[in-house]
Amino acid sequence: MAPTPLSTHSAVTLNVNGEKHTLTVDHRTTLLDALRERLDLTGTKKGCDQGQCGACTVLLDDRRAVACLQLAVAAEGREIVTVEGLAEGEQLHPVQQAFLDLDGYQCGYCTPGQICSAVAVIEEHAAGWPSAVTDDVRPEAGPPPLTAEEIRERMSGNLCRCGAYVSIVQAVERAAGIRAQAARTAEGAQTAKGRGAAA
């Protein structure tokens, strides 16, 4: 008896920006091509298609990843957020707003990847992750301040051929500051609420 011919296609359900899309993909299809060609989400850009430039950066289960090296079939069951999914209606994400306000781009092609990456960088730093330029990685040393040097290292997976790095770093610094401020405010409100309950 001849062996069953191997299936080279699968039906997958991709959860993108909170919406589920069921489609049949050739297993060779990358998540990047599925997003752009099948779901018409062209905000995610194809630069090198080899994992070297970061233009296709998206968030997978809240973590940044390059979509060009993910197979669409392997992305089933994961929460995918693209640059199209960052804003709340008309309200831009603070990182998007900071890039706009500080000219964190020139031609704009790498920008969606830069922005998705920056969103994750700020969360990674807030979670206390060290980086390659962190002087002391031991947990007792505490989280490193998010200096320009730290931002440059953490954003090094996103290339910008226009060389807009100076303002990209400023935009990430500003957005990180806004996030830290919001966290302090929330913490303050929580403390006040706790006190109220105790009283």
Next chain:
Amino acid sequence: MKEFGYERAADVSGALALLDGDPDARFLGGGTNLVDLMKTGVERPGRLVDVRELPLDRIEATEDGGLRIGATVTNSDLAAHPDVRRSYPALSQAVLAGASGQLRNVATVGGNLLQRTRCGYFADVAAPCNKRVPGSGCPAIEGEHHNHAILGASDHCVATHPSDLGVALTAFGAVVSYETPDGPGRLPFTEFYLPVGDTPHRETALPPGALITGVTLPAAPVAANSRYRKVRERASYAFAIGSVAAALDVRDGVVHEVRLAFGAVASRPWRAHTAEQALTGGPADAGAFAAAADAELAAARPLPHNAYKVTLTRNLVVAVLSELAEEATR
């Protein structure tokens, strides 16, 4: 890219059953290297067995005070783990020195060990390469080899292993665990990669069809004072042209214990046993560090365009051990 079948495994035995010893099938972890190589035609598997969801994503303390790291732990989770950062800081630093945040979030520990060389001839399917097509030749020896091996290479292949993580793992005496349909096995890191010889296409001592399930780090108090330093051609997001993982315990000015490994110099992460022996029991000063590096690098056989690696590695050893010696006496 060649068409391929895709299946997702839920547990180790399921993964082995799906692979079924098929030499045309590959395990898919994060895919950061494998998918890239499939795009260029270097890898042409007929089937992929996705192992990313296997329950091997934990880092646990072992009874003797070491750490057991599951094969599907991502590089990011490994580097950020408090026990790794506290007890084996050079391991965290090595991981953070590799790739980009996007890749580290996806890449797995098991996959890192099995990643392929970044030799340009290996990556170019139009070029001969003994590692990719056994017997076809090695153009790097006469050609572009400025980032190729100076230690342990052969006339058949001078490619280097690109892992940063592996350099720290070999310094700390890690043991690789794997599973096969016939049962589990373990390989010390120094035996995990095979000598190049005339079979550069055979890279590891893993039995065919084996699945890496994890890496165990033995307890190593010396590792608490450790460091990884990497030199590359740009400030970040590039492969090493030289790297050193080192750990040092100095007592009364004398080297009580030392661990030393080099990256980007050989087909495998290079444990510097000769240098370690030369240093142990001797003075912890720059002269002794340089002499020990020279003893290790006496075996180097550089090619015309990579002799700089001998000096680079020697200087890295002196710099990193000097810093660690200073920290040990602080």
